[in-house]
Amino acid sequence: MAPRGRPRTFDPDTALRQALDLFWERGYEGTSLQDLARAMGVASASIYACFGSKEELFRRVMALYGSTSGEPPRRALREGATARAAVHAMLRATADQVTGADTPHYCMLVLAAPVGAVENHTVREFLAERRRGQHTAIRDRLARGVTDGDLTAAPADLDALARYYTTVVQGLSIQARDGATRPELEAVITCAMAAWDALTAAPSRTAP
Template sequence: METRGKGSPIGRPRGFDAGEALEQAMRVFWKQGYEGASLTDLTNAMGITRTSMYAAFGNKEDLFRKALERYEEGPAAYVARALKEPTAREVATAFLNGAVRTSTRPDCPPGCLGVQGSLAAGDAGLPVRDMLADWRKGGVTHLADRFRQAVDDGDLPPGIDPLHVARYLMTFANGISVQAAGGATREDLQRVAEMALRDWPPA
């Protein structure tokens, strides 16, 4: 990348904070979805030029991928924390409670970036739609692995299908996100999460 002396790369404004810029891009994608977020929307929120965006993050799809990684490490970090809970029921409870909290944060857009990001996608958005489908599938896989361990430990009944339980929870979590984006309150969604666990299988 061409630079001028010891200063910032050409096109990058003085004081450019890549972390903060990526945070703002994540929020734009979260609120508007991949296709709904124009380059103008993104660069205005990030406080940089298009040249700076391309130099620092690549094209729009690359930027979205980095924004999704930031989302996973930040707002969606509840998933990794939930997997460390000592029992399967506590894993499920922490997972759904985390989905409720993240989808209804007062300082963030409602819903989940991983669900809202490409609900409506034309041809240009298909790679991102597939990226998000793989991301959600990875979440199911991690949950299923944890519940398989719970079966082995006697924490879940031996005849239960860990993958089925994981998909059950992910379906509820995705539904929570969609409902939050539609205006459902945290209190309402918390009751939904509690209902989802009412018939949790006994060990």
């Protein structure tokens, strides 16, 4: 009987989920390689062998986060019947995600970023680029609304409108981290959507 190869000592998918939970709780700078090794139940050498550096592991974690907890708001934005409905659904899905019972109360994309050490610049920029992607996704959905005819706005207005609602999305995460409840976030969303008509109204034309 041929000898079997050395069995894998851990399941990479399970370990990645464990790393996600730890990074989400402590942020990038607050999580050491030793912390990760303990949480994942493996030696640091195994983390290097399977995932590469701490930064590469974090990038994998963020991809997992984006495809799981980060997906409902993006899906709501894509699938809304109109631009207004899409933005409203995105904000409500965001509020649901950042007040979930089983996860930390904030968006990992917004608040897991490193803030100090120079050597973490690439991670800061990586997360900043993903946040800029939020703005782009919202702007693209607004532009689709213009094409579909349910929104009237100039290109410059679309950018400002997208930036406003991106700020609301990110602000919901900060409010949740600081203790705001789901009903309190719903009140913020109500205010943000009450501004929609004023923000998207066509400029009045004054007779000469």
